[in-house]
Amino acid sequence: MKKYHMRLLYFLLSLCIGIQVMAQTNPIIPKPVSYQSLATAGVKLDASSKIVGPAKYQAQLQYLQASLKQQTGLQLSINKQVPKSGSYLLIQEDPTQIDKAEMYLLESKGNEIKITVKDIRGLVNAIQTLLQICPLQKSSSFEVPAVAIKDYPRFEYRGMHLDVVRHMFPLEFIKKYIDYLTFHKFNTFHWHLTDDQGWRIEILSYPKLNSIGSWRNATLIGHFKDTPARYDSTRYGGFYTRKEVKEVIAYAALRGIEVIPEIDIPGHSRATITAYPEFSTKPDTTWNVATTWGMYNRQNNVLAPRPATFTFLRTIFHEISDLFPSKYIHVGGDECSKLWWKADPFSQAFMKEKGLKDEHALQTYFISQSAKYLKEKNKQVIGWHEILEGELDTSAIVMNWGGAKEGIEAGKLKHRVIMTPGKPYYFDHYQSHDPNDSLAIHGYNTMDSVYQYDPVPAALRDAKLDQYIIGGQANVWTEYMGYGTKVEYMIFPRMTALSESLWTPAEQKNLDDFRNRLKQNMQPRYDFWGAHYFKQWEQWTRDKQ
Structure with a gap:
């Protein structure tokens, strides 16, 4: 009996100590x-x-x-x-x-x-x-x-991107996505609204962007490198109405989230030139909205430097500026093929007239003009790091999807920089090497690689230029994400790791401690939300390259 009482006392003491440790x-x-x-x-x-x-x-x-x-x-x-x-x-x-x-x-x-x-x-x-x-x-x-x-946060900019062009998602999922951002203390939703595969926002000034440019006749089946390529025969598309956009903006604002729209120019414009061929380098051509991915240097998707094109850009950016309260508008500027400008006599004559030394300078001209149009509405430009291929005013914020090299170059030019490197901040990349894992574009970005990445390159820190890195962002390109459940699977738990990487002081980060909190506190919350997530994150780590 005495031994029984001692065991009971020991159990109760252990329980009390356990509760106290949990509280602490x-x-x-x-x-x-x-x-x-x-x-x-x-x-x-x-x-x-x-x-x-x-x-x-x-x-x-x-x-x-x-x-x-x-x-x-x-x-x-x-x-x-x-x-x-x-x-x-x-x-x-x-x-x-x-x-x-x-x-x-x-x-x-x-x-x-x-x-x-x-x-x-x-x-x-x-x-x-x-x-x-x-x-x-x-x-x-x-x-x-x-x-x-x-x-308080380490970085002033902490963002998550969502591509709604390759695949579009219901309004309720957009709100759920914003809820996910809110819980993780992100402050920016980067909404990628236009690209080669469609135009996803209602535009009053150029209605064919919606009646024609928002719809594609088919969609690629399987990986874009598969041969032969296969396509479905389903018309796909749609767009968010102005009323829906305002609803998203208000929903986000209540939660302290800034919504930054992206209108991607002068490349990634196949949907635009399908609706308005007169803005292309071949205005007499009948184009189609892209049905595949990876258009760079493969299919013509650039705007031509015609007067009507710049009128279009000014009108569009003014309309977008009036709709979105954010002080920033993202203008894309990435993966702009120079082939079509080189082959276009009008583009070459325009470059000669304006004294532009090459096609890189022409790309910069497009970005500079867009920045001027946005400044008329008191807006500031954000663009992918390719906007620095020419000489650009330092008021533009550079979103760097390259590596440390591009971030360092932008910082040394005294541009403010948002780090969003493909490795490890592209959440469309694989989370495992399992051949049975859900289809993704390529790559291998694990939860722990996201957590351990520092957005501030050592070279900038050593040069005392680290103040130009204002934060980071993960990008969610949706070529292979047709449903919200697949988006959830691709972002969790990597988004959770990113939140701490951008919020917590670098000296306080501890991967083992984070793993414990992720397992004990966040996985139950994923289940509570009914969210799909990658459950093998403990098995697949960055050392398994």
Whole structure:
């Protein structure tokens, strides 16, 4: 009997110690700058608990209310004042404590969970942290652990891209995608809306972009390197209406997400010249919207430098600028084949007239003109790193999908740079070498390679030019992602790794610790969301190249 009591006592002590260790362990992804477990009781929340905060954050308070109900089942009411009794969530502003954009403080003890911020993004970020220390199950009451958290991002730009051209996704999935970004504390949604395979946004000024350019007659089956190539015979396409675009923008803004549209020019324009052949280097040709991928140097997809083309660009960029509140518009500028300009007498005559030494200079001319049109609307250009093939004003932000070399070159020219290298930030690449894995374009980008990548090249840091790297982004090209479930499979858990890589101070990153938090805290959340994800991430690591 004595041995039984001793074993029972040992078990209870072990259980208590285990609970205490769990309370003291930081479960948050991305890892906060500072996380302290307090030696006091946590805050008990139940149906009588209140949410209190400034009226200016009313939409975010309602978002917090809905998020807690969805996750825990508790419906907390929103009060104008702190209650005289019972527990409550208090949102407050204090500029003396908050000195960085998107920063927040979260303290939980006694009857109060106090969140201190100075902007919408800071509050939304704090809400995501709070959700991670609340139970992931329905309950009539629960205790939020006593903690003190101080947090802010390492980089000002933290983005996720989504290509809706190769494959288009329903409006509800776009919102779900934004929810994923919000939870992971990203602040930018890069919406890739035009390309060779279609035009995915309603345009009033040039309606044939939608009636013709938004639809292709077939789509490639299998990999684009397969021979012989096979195609289905299904007409595919569509576009987001202006009403839907505004709905997405508003949905994102409430969550502190900036939506940056991409209108890809002067290459990747096959859908445009199909709708309006007069903008092409062969205006008498009848084109078709692309049905395959990888058009560079294979099929004509460039705009010709005609007066009507520049009128088109000015009109389009003005219409896009009026629709999107973002101060940035992405103009593409990548993979612009020079073959068609070289073979076009009109393009060559234009280059001679303008004193452009080669086709690279002509590409820069297109980007410079587009930047001028956008400046008329107080917008700023972002472009892929090929926009630096000529001499370009440093006001343009460079989105570098190349390697460290291109990032260093842009930084030395004093352009602000967003790092989005194909290796490891292209999430359309394979996550394994399993021959039975779902079809992808090529490559091998693992979760741990995403986590361990540092967006700041050492050469820029050594040259004290690291301030020109303003952040990073993963790109999701959807040639082989026909459904939202496939997108989820390709982004998770790599997107989770990226979030911490861009948020957490570099010196605090720890891969083993991240793996533990991913397994214990994020995988259950993927399941809670009903999201598909790559489950073999522990097996397939970057050392298995």
